Amino acid sequence: MIRIVKHFRLQRILLLAIGLWPYNQSNFVQFQFLLFSIVSNSFIIFQLTSIITSECTVDFIVKLLSIVSFSLASTAHYIAFWINIYTVKCLMERLQYVCNEVKDENEITIIKKYANSAEHISIFVTSCTVFCLLTITLMPLFPRILSTFLLVNISRPLYTTQFVTEYFVDKEKNFYLILLHTRTSFYIGMIAIVGGGLVGLAFLKHICGLFSIASYRIEHSIRSKLHEKTDLRNEMEIEKKIICAVDIHRTAIELSEFFISSFEGPYVCHMVLVVTSLCLNLYEIFQTALIRDKVEEFLLHSGFAFGLLLYSFLANSCGEEITEHYNDMFSCAYNVRWYTAPIHIQKLILFLLQRRCKPYGLKLGGIFTASLESFASLSTASVSYFTVIYSTQK
Numbered sequence: 001m002i003r004i005v006k007h008f009r010l011q012r013i014l015l016l017a018i019g020l021w022p023y024n025q026s027n028f029v030q031f032q033f034l035l036f037s038i039v040s041n042s043f044i045i046f047q048l049t050s051i052i053t054s055e056c057t058v059d060f061i062v063k064l065l066s067i068v069s070f071s072l073a074s075t076a077h078y079i080a081f082w083i084n085i086y087t088v089k090c091l092m093e094r095l096q097y098v099c100n101e102v103k104d105e106n107e108i109t110i111i112k113k114y115a116n117s118a119e120h121i122s123i124f125v126t127s128c129t130v131f132c133l134l135t136i137t138l139m140p141l142f143p144r145i146l147s148t149f150l151l152v153n154i155s156r157p158l159y160t161t162q163f164v165t166e167y168f169v170d171k172e173k174n175f176y177l178i179l180l181h182t183r184t185s186f187y188i189g190m191i192a193i194v195g196g197g198l199v200g201l202a203f204l205k206h207i208c209g210l211f212s213i214a215s216y217r218i219e220h221s222i223r224s225k226l227h228e229k230t231d232l233r234n235e236m237e238i239e240k241k242i243i244c245a246v247d248i249h250r251t252a253i254e255l256s257e258f259f260i261s262s263f264e265g266p267y268v269c270h271m272v273l274v275v276t277s278l279c280l281n282l283y284e285i286f287q288t289a290l291i292r293d294k295v296e297e298f299l300l301h302s303g304f305a306f307g308l309l310l311y312s313f314l315a316n317s318c319g320e321e322i323t324e325h326y327n328d329m330f331s332c333a334y335n336v337r338w339y340t341a342p343i344h345i346q347k348l349i350l351f352l353l354q355r356r357c358k359p360y361g362l363k364l365g366g367i368f369t370a371s372l373e374s375f376a377s378l379s380t381a382s383v384s385y386f387t388v389i390y391s392t393q394k
Helices: 004-017 027-048 058-083 085-100 105-149 175-226 232-288 292-335 343-357 372-393
Strands: none
Touching: 004 085, 004 105, 004 175, 027 058, 027 175, 058 085, 058 175, 058 232, 058 292, 058 372, 085 175, 085 232, 105 175, 105 292, 175 232, 175 292, 232 292, 232 343, 232 372, 292 343, 292 372
């Protein structure tokens, strides 16, 4: 028996940390979500209030919006996941029910293969996230560490952060409180994006596994019986296996469409914010690349840009896999020696092949289809907007 929750171990840890795991929704967890939402939203507000006390040049606005857009994307992801938390629970239960119906050892192996692939990606992404968080956390403390323990005379200010904020308090006296607030809100947003994104990735990987099982059933149901003598019993058995393949193929489509329809609105907004934030962070990377005193800002914006590109690439590559695995069943049905099967089975397969005439993909808003081509388009759009801004300033 396949236990789906077992394949979501890392996602469970991440989502439990911010109160988003669907199987643990006590009153304390609801209070935790409320508290974390206040922290995240207040961080965005305190960034925007810096407009009141600062000179609003183009460079300042771009620098501010590069971080605000990222914060908005992470906060929107956090809230959207909370709103759809029971949808996520329903998806996991439906996926568990479908996997319980899988009895063949080869089919169980196929599911585990895709589940292990999702786990490996989750470990890689989480490791990158932890490294980035530690680097960003320790950067403001490096001058203090050097001046305190190594007795090095630091000419640069000790009370500095990479984020543009205005708390209307003395920054030196409240340095650690400000640092705690900015880092906490940043951690919440990062964990929300990574944890929620990895849950979606694991769902889609399992759905790819279901499509692969459908292809396996089509291929082996016909091949295993063609060498035997044709009789009514064999025809009925082949027909039954083809129906089972079509059934699990249709179930995989229903699960993917249910998942996308539940998160369609938030994902469209998130896509717009990702393109905007990537464009602005690319501009900041070029602005700080050659300035020695802004190494921390360069690393910060580079981390943002890398994270956004990785998120977009993984999301669109999953969409590409869904489309390819959807078509694999029809390819298997076409490539087997279906023309040597009984006429009744041939008609059934030809009817099945007609379904391929209708293309399938994970569509957002009816206009955007997740694929590697779409990833290239989004990246190109971000680079184009960055080029316009950069050339205008120059």
